[in-house]
Amino acid sequence: MKARVFVTLKNGVLDPQGAAIGTALGNMGFDGIGTVRQGKVFEIEMTGSDREAAAERLDTMCRRLLANTVIEDYSVELV
Amino acid sequence: MKTAVIVFPGSNCDRDMAVALRAATGTAPAMVWHKDSALPGGLDLIAIPGGFSFGDYLRCGAIAAHSPIMREVAAFAGRGGHVLGVCNGFQVLIETGLLPGVLMRNTTLKFVCRDVPLRVEEVRSAFTRGYAPGQEIVLPVAHHDGCYVADADTLAQLDGEQRVAFRYRGAVNGSANDIAGILSANRRVLGMMPHPERAVDAQVLGTDGAPMFRGLAEMMVAA
Numbered sequence: 001m002k003a004r005v006f007v008t009l010k011n012g013v014l015d016p017q018g019a020a021i022g023t024a025l026g027n028m029g030f031d032g033i034g035t036v037r038q039g040k041v042f043e044i045e046m047t048g049s050d051r052e053a054a055a056e057r058l059d060t061m062c063r064r065l066l067a068n069t070v071i072e073d074y075s076v077e078l079v
Numbered sequence: 080m081k082t083a084v085i086v087f088p089g090s091n092c093d094r095d096m097a098v099a100l101r102a103a104t105g106t107a108p109a110m111v112w113h114k115d116s117a118l119p120g121g122l123d124l125i126a127i128p129g130g131f132s133f134g135d136y137l138r139c140g141a142i143a144a145h146s147p148i149m150r151e152v153a154a155f156a157g158r159g160g161h162v163l164g165v166c167n168g169f170q171v172l173i174e175t176g177l178l179p180g181v182l183m184r185n186t187t188l189k190f191v192c193r194d195v196p197l198r199v200e201e202v203r204s205a206f207t208r209g210y211a212p213g214q215e216i217v218l219p220v221a222h223h224d225g226c227y228v229a230d231a232d233t234l235a236q237l238d239g240e241q242r243v244a245f246r247y248r249g250a251v252n253g254s255a256n257d258i259a260g261i262l263s264a265n266r267r268v269l270g271m272m273p274h275p276e277r278a279v280d281a282q283v284l285g286t287d288g289a290p291m292f293r294g295l296a297e298m299m300v301a302a
Binding site: 013014016017020064065066068070071 | 137138141145174179180181183184185186187188228229230253
């Protein structure tokens with residue numbers, strides 16, 4: 001079983017890196033670029049087949065390590 | 080006074096911290112490796128030094144915060160022990176949950192490495208008792224991720240409880256309310272981005288960091 005975890009900055013949290021990337025895209029000639037936000041994706045391989053238990057463990061992993069919930073939101077996708 | 084410095088892979092201010100502690104206390108600190116699962120007995124102070132622990136992977140300080148020794152450091156702080164985190168050490172203390180908020184990429188996106196003027200906001204702590212209230216000092220900073228961010232409630236609480244120990248005088252990294260260092264609720268944990276341990280020798284970068292270590296040493300001896 002494989003999980004994908006997406007960690008993104010919460011709305012309202014300043015993202016200077018995303019803003020710099022947005023500016024670079026504009027400089028490259030890409031039109032119509034609005035706000036750009038940078039985030040992280042984790043691909044995690046897990047043994048076992050109990051999807052419910054896996055989802056619960058992934059939630060704990062997100063809260064304890066993968067995301068800093070002061071500034072970041074996370075979502076989990078089981079593949 | 081018995082002290083310890085925690086060493087992670089990628090720490091690079093651990094020896095500066097040891098020199099500063101030794102100069103103030105007369106005794107060399109114990110250097111404790113991150114994989115150790117026990118602290119030396121009878122410690123008065125633990126210092127978490129600056130550097131790039133674990134290459135700043137994931138988030139600055141995030142991996143170090145889950146090192147075996149950090150469980151013991153958190154327990155030590157829980158018992159009322161004094162813990163000082165400088166630069167990456169501040170990031171580690173935040174990721175450990177011993178201090179609130181978060182340190183994000185500098186809003187300028189630039190690594191800032193220079194001497195910065197600071198104001199000592201709070202002298203009611205073992206770390207800052209050696210300074211005068213409102214004293215203006217200069218300490219070096221060297222960081223890429225020092226922009227202090229917290230929600231409005233946390234910022235109000237830090238102000239209300241007089242837990243902002245140091246503020247930048249002027250823009251440095253985009254920190255909320257120019258916060259450079261904060262205290263825990265019991266005032267025994269201090270996290271700060273500037274480096275007091277790099278300013279304890281008149282021949283190198285001034286001595287504005289020395290009152291912190293002197294103040295700590297005097298208080299621990301008095302106790």
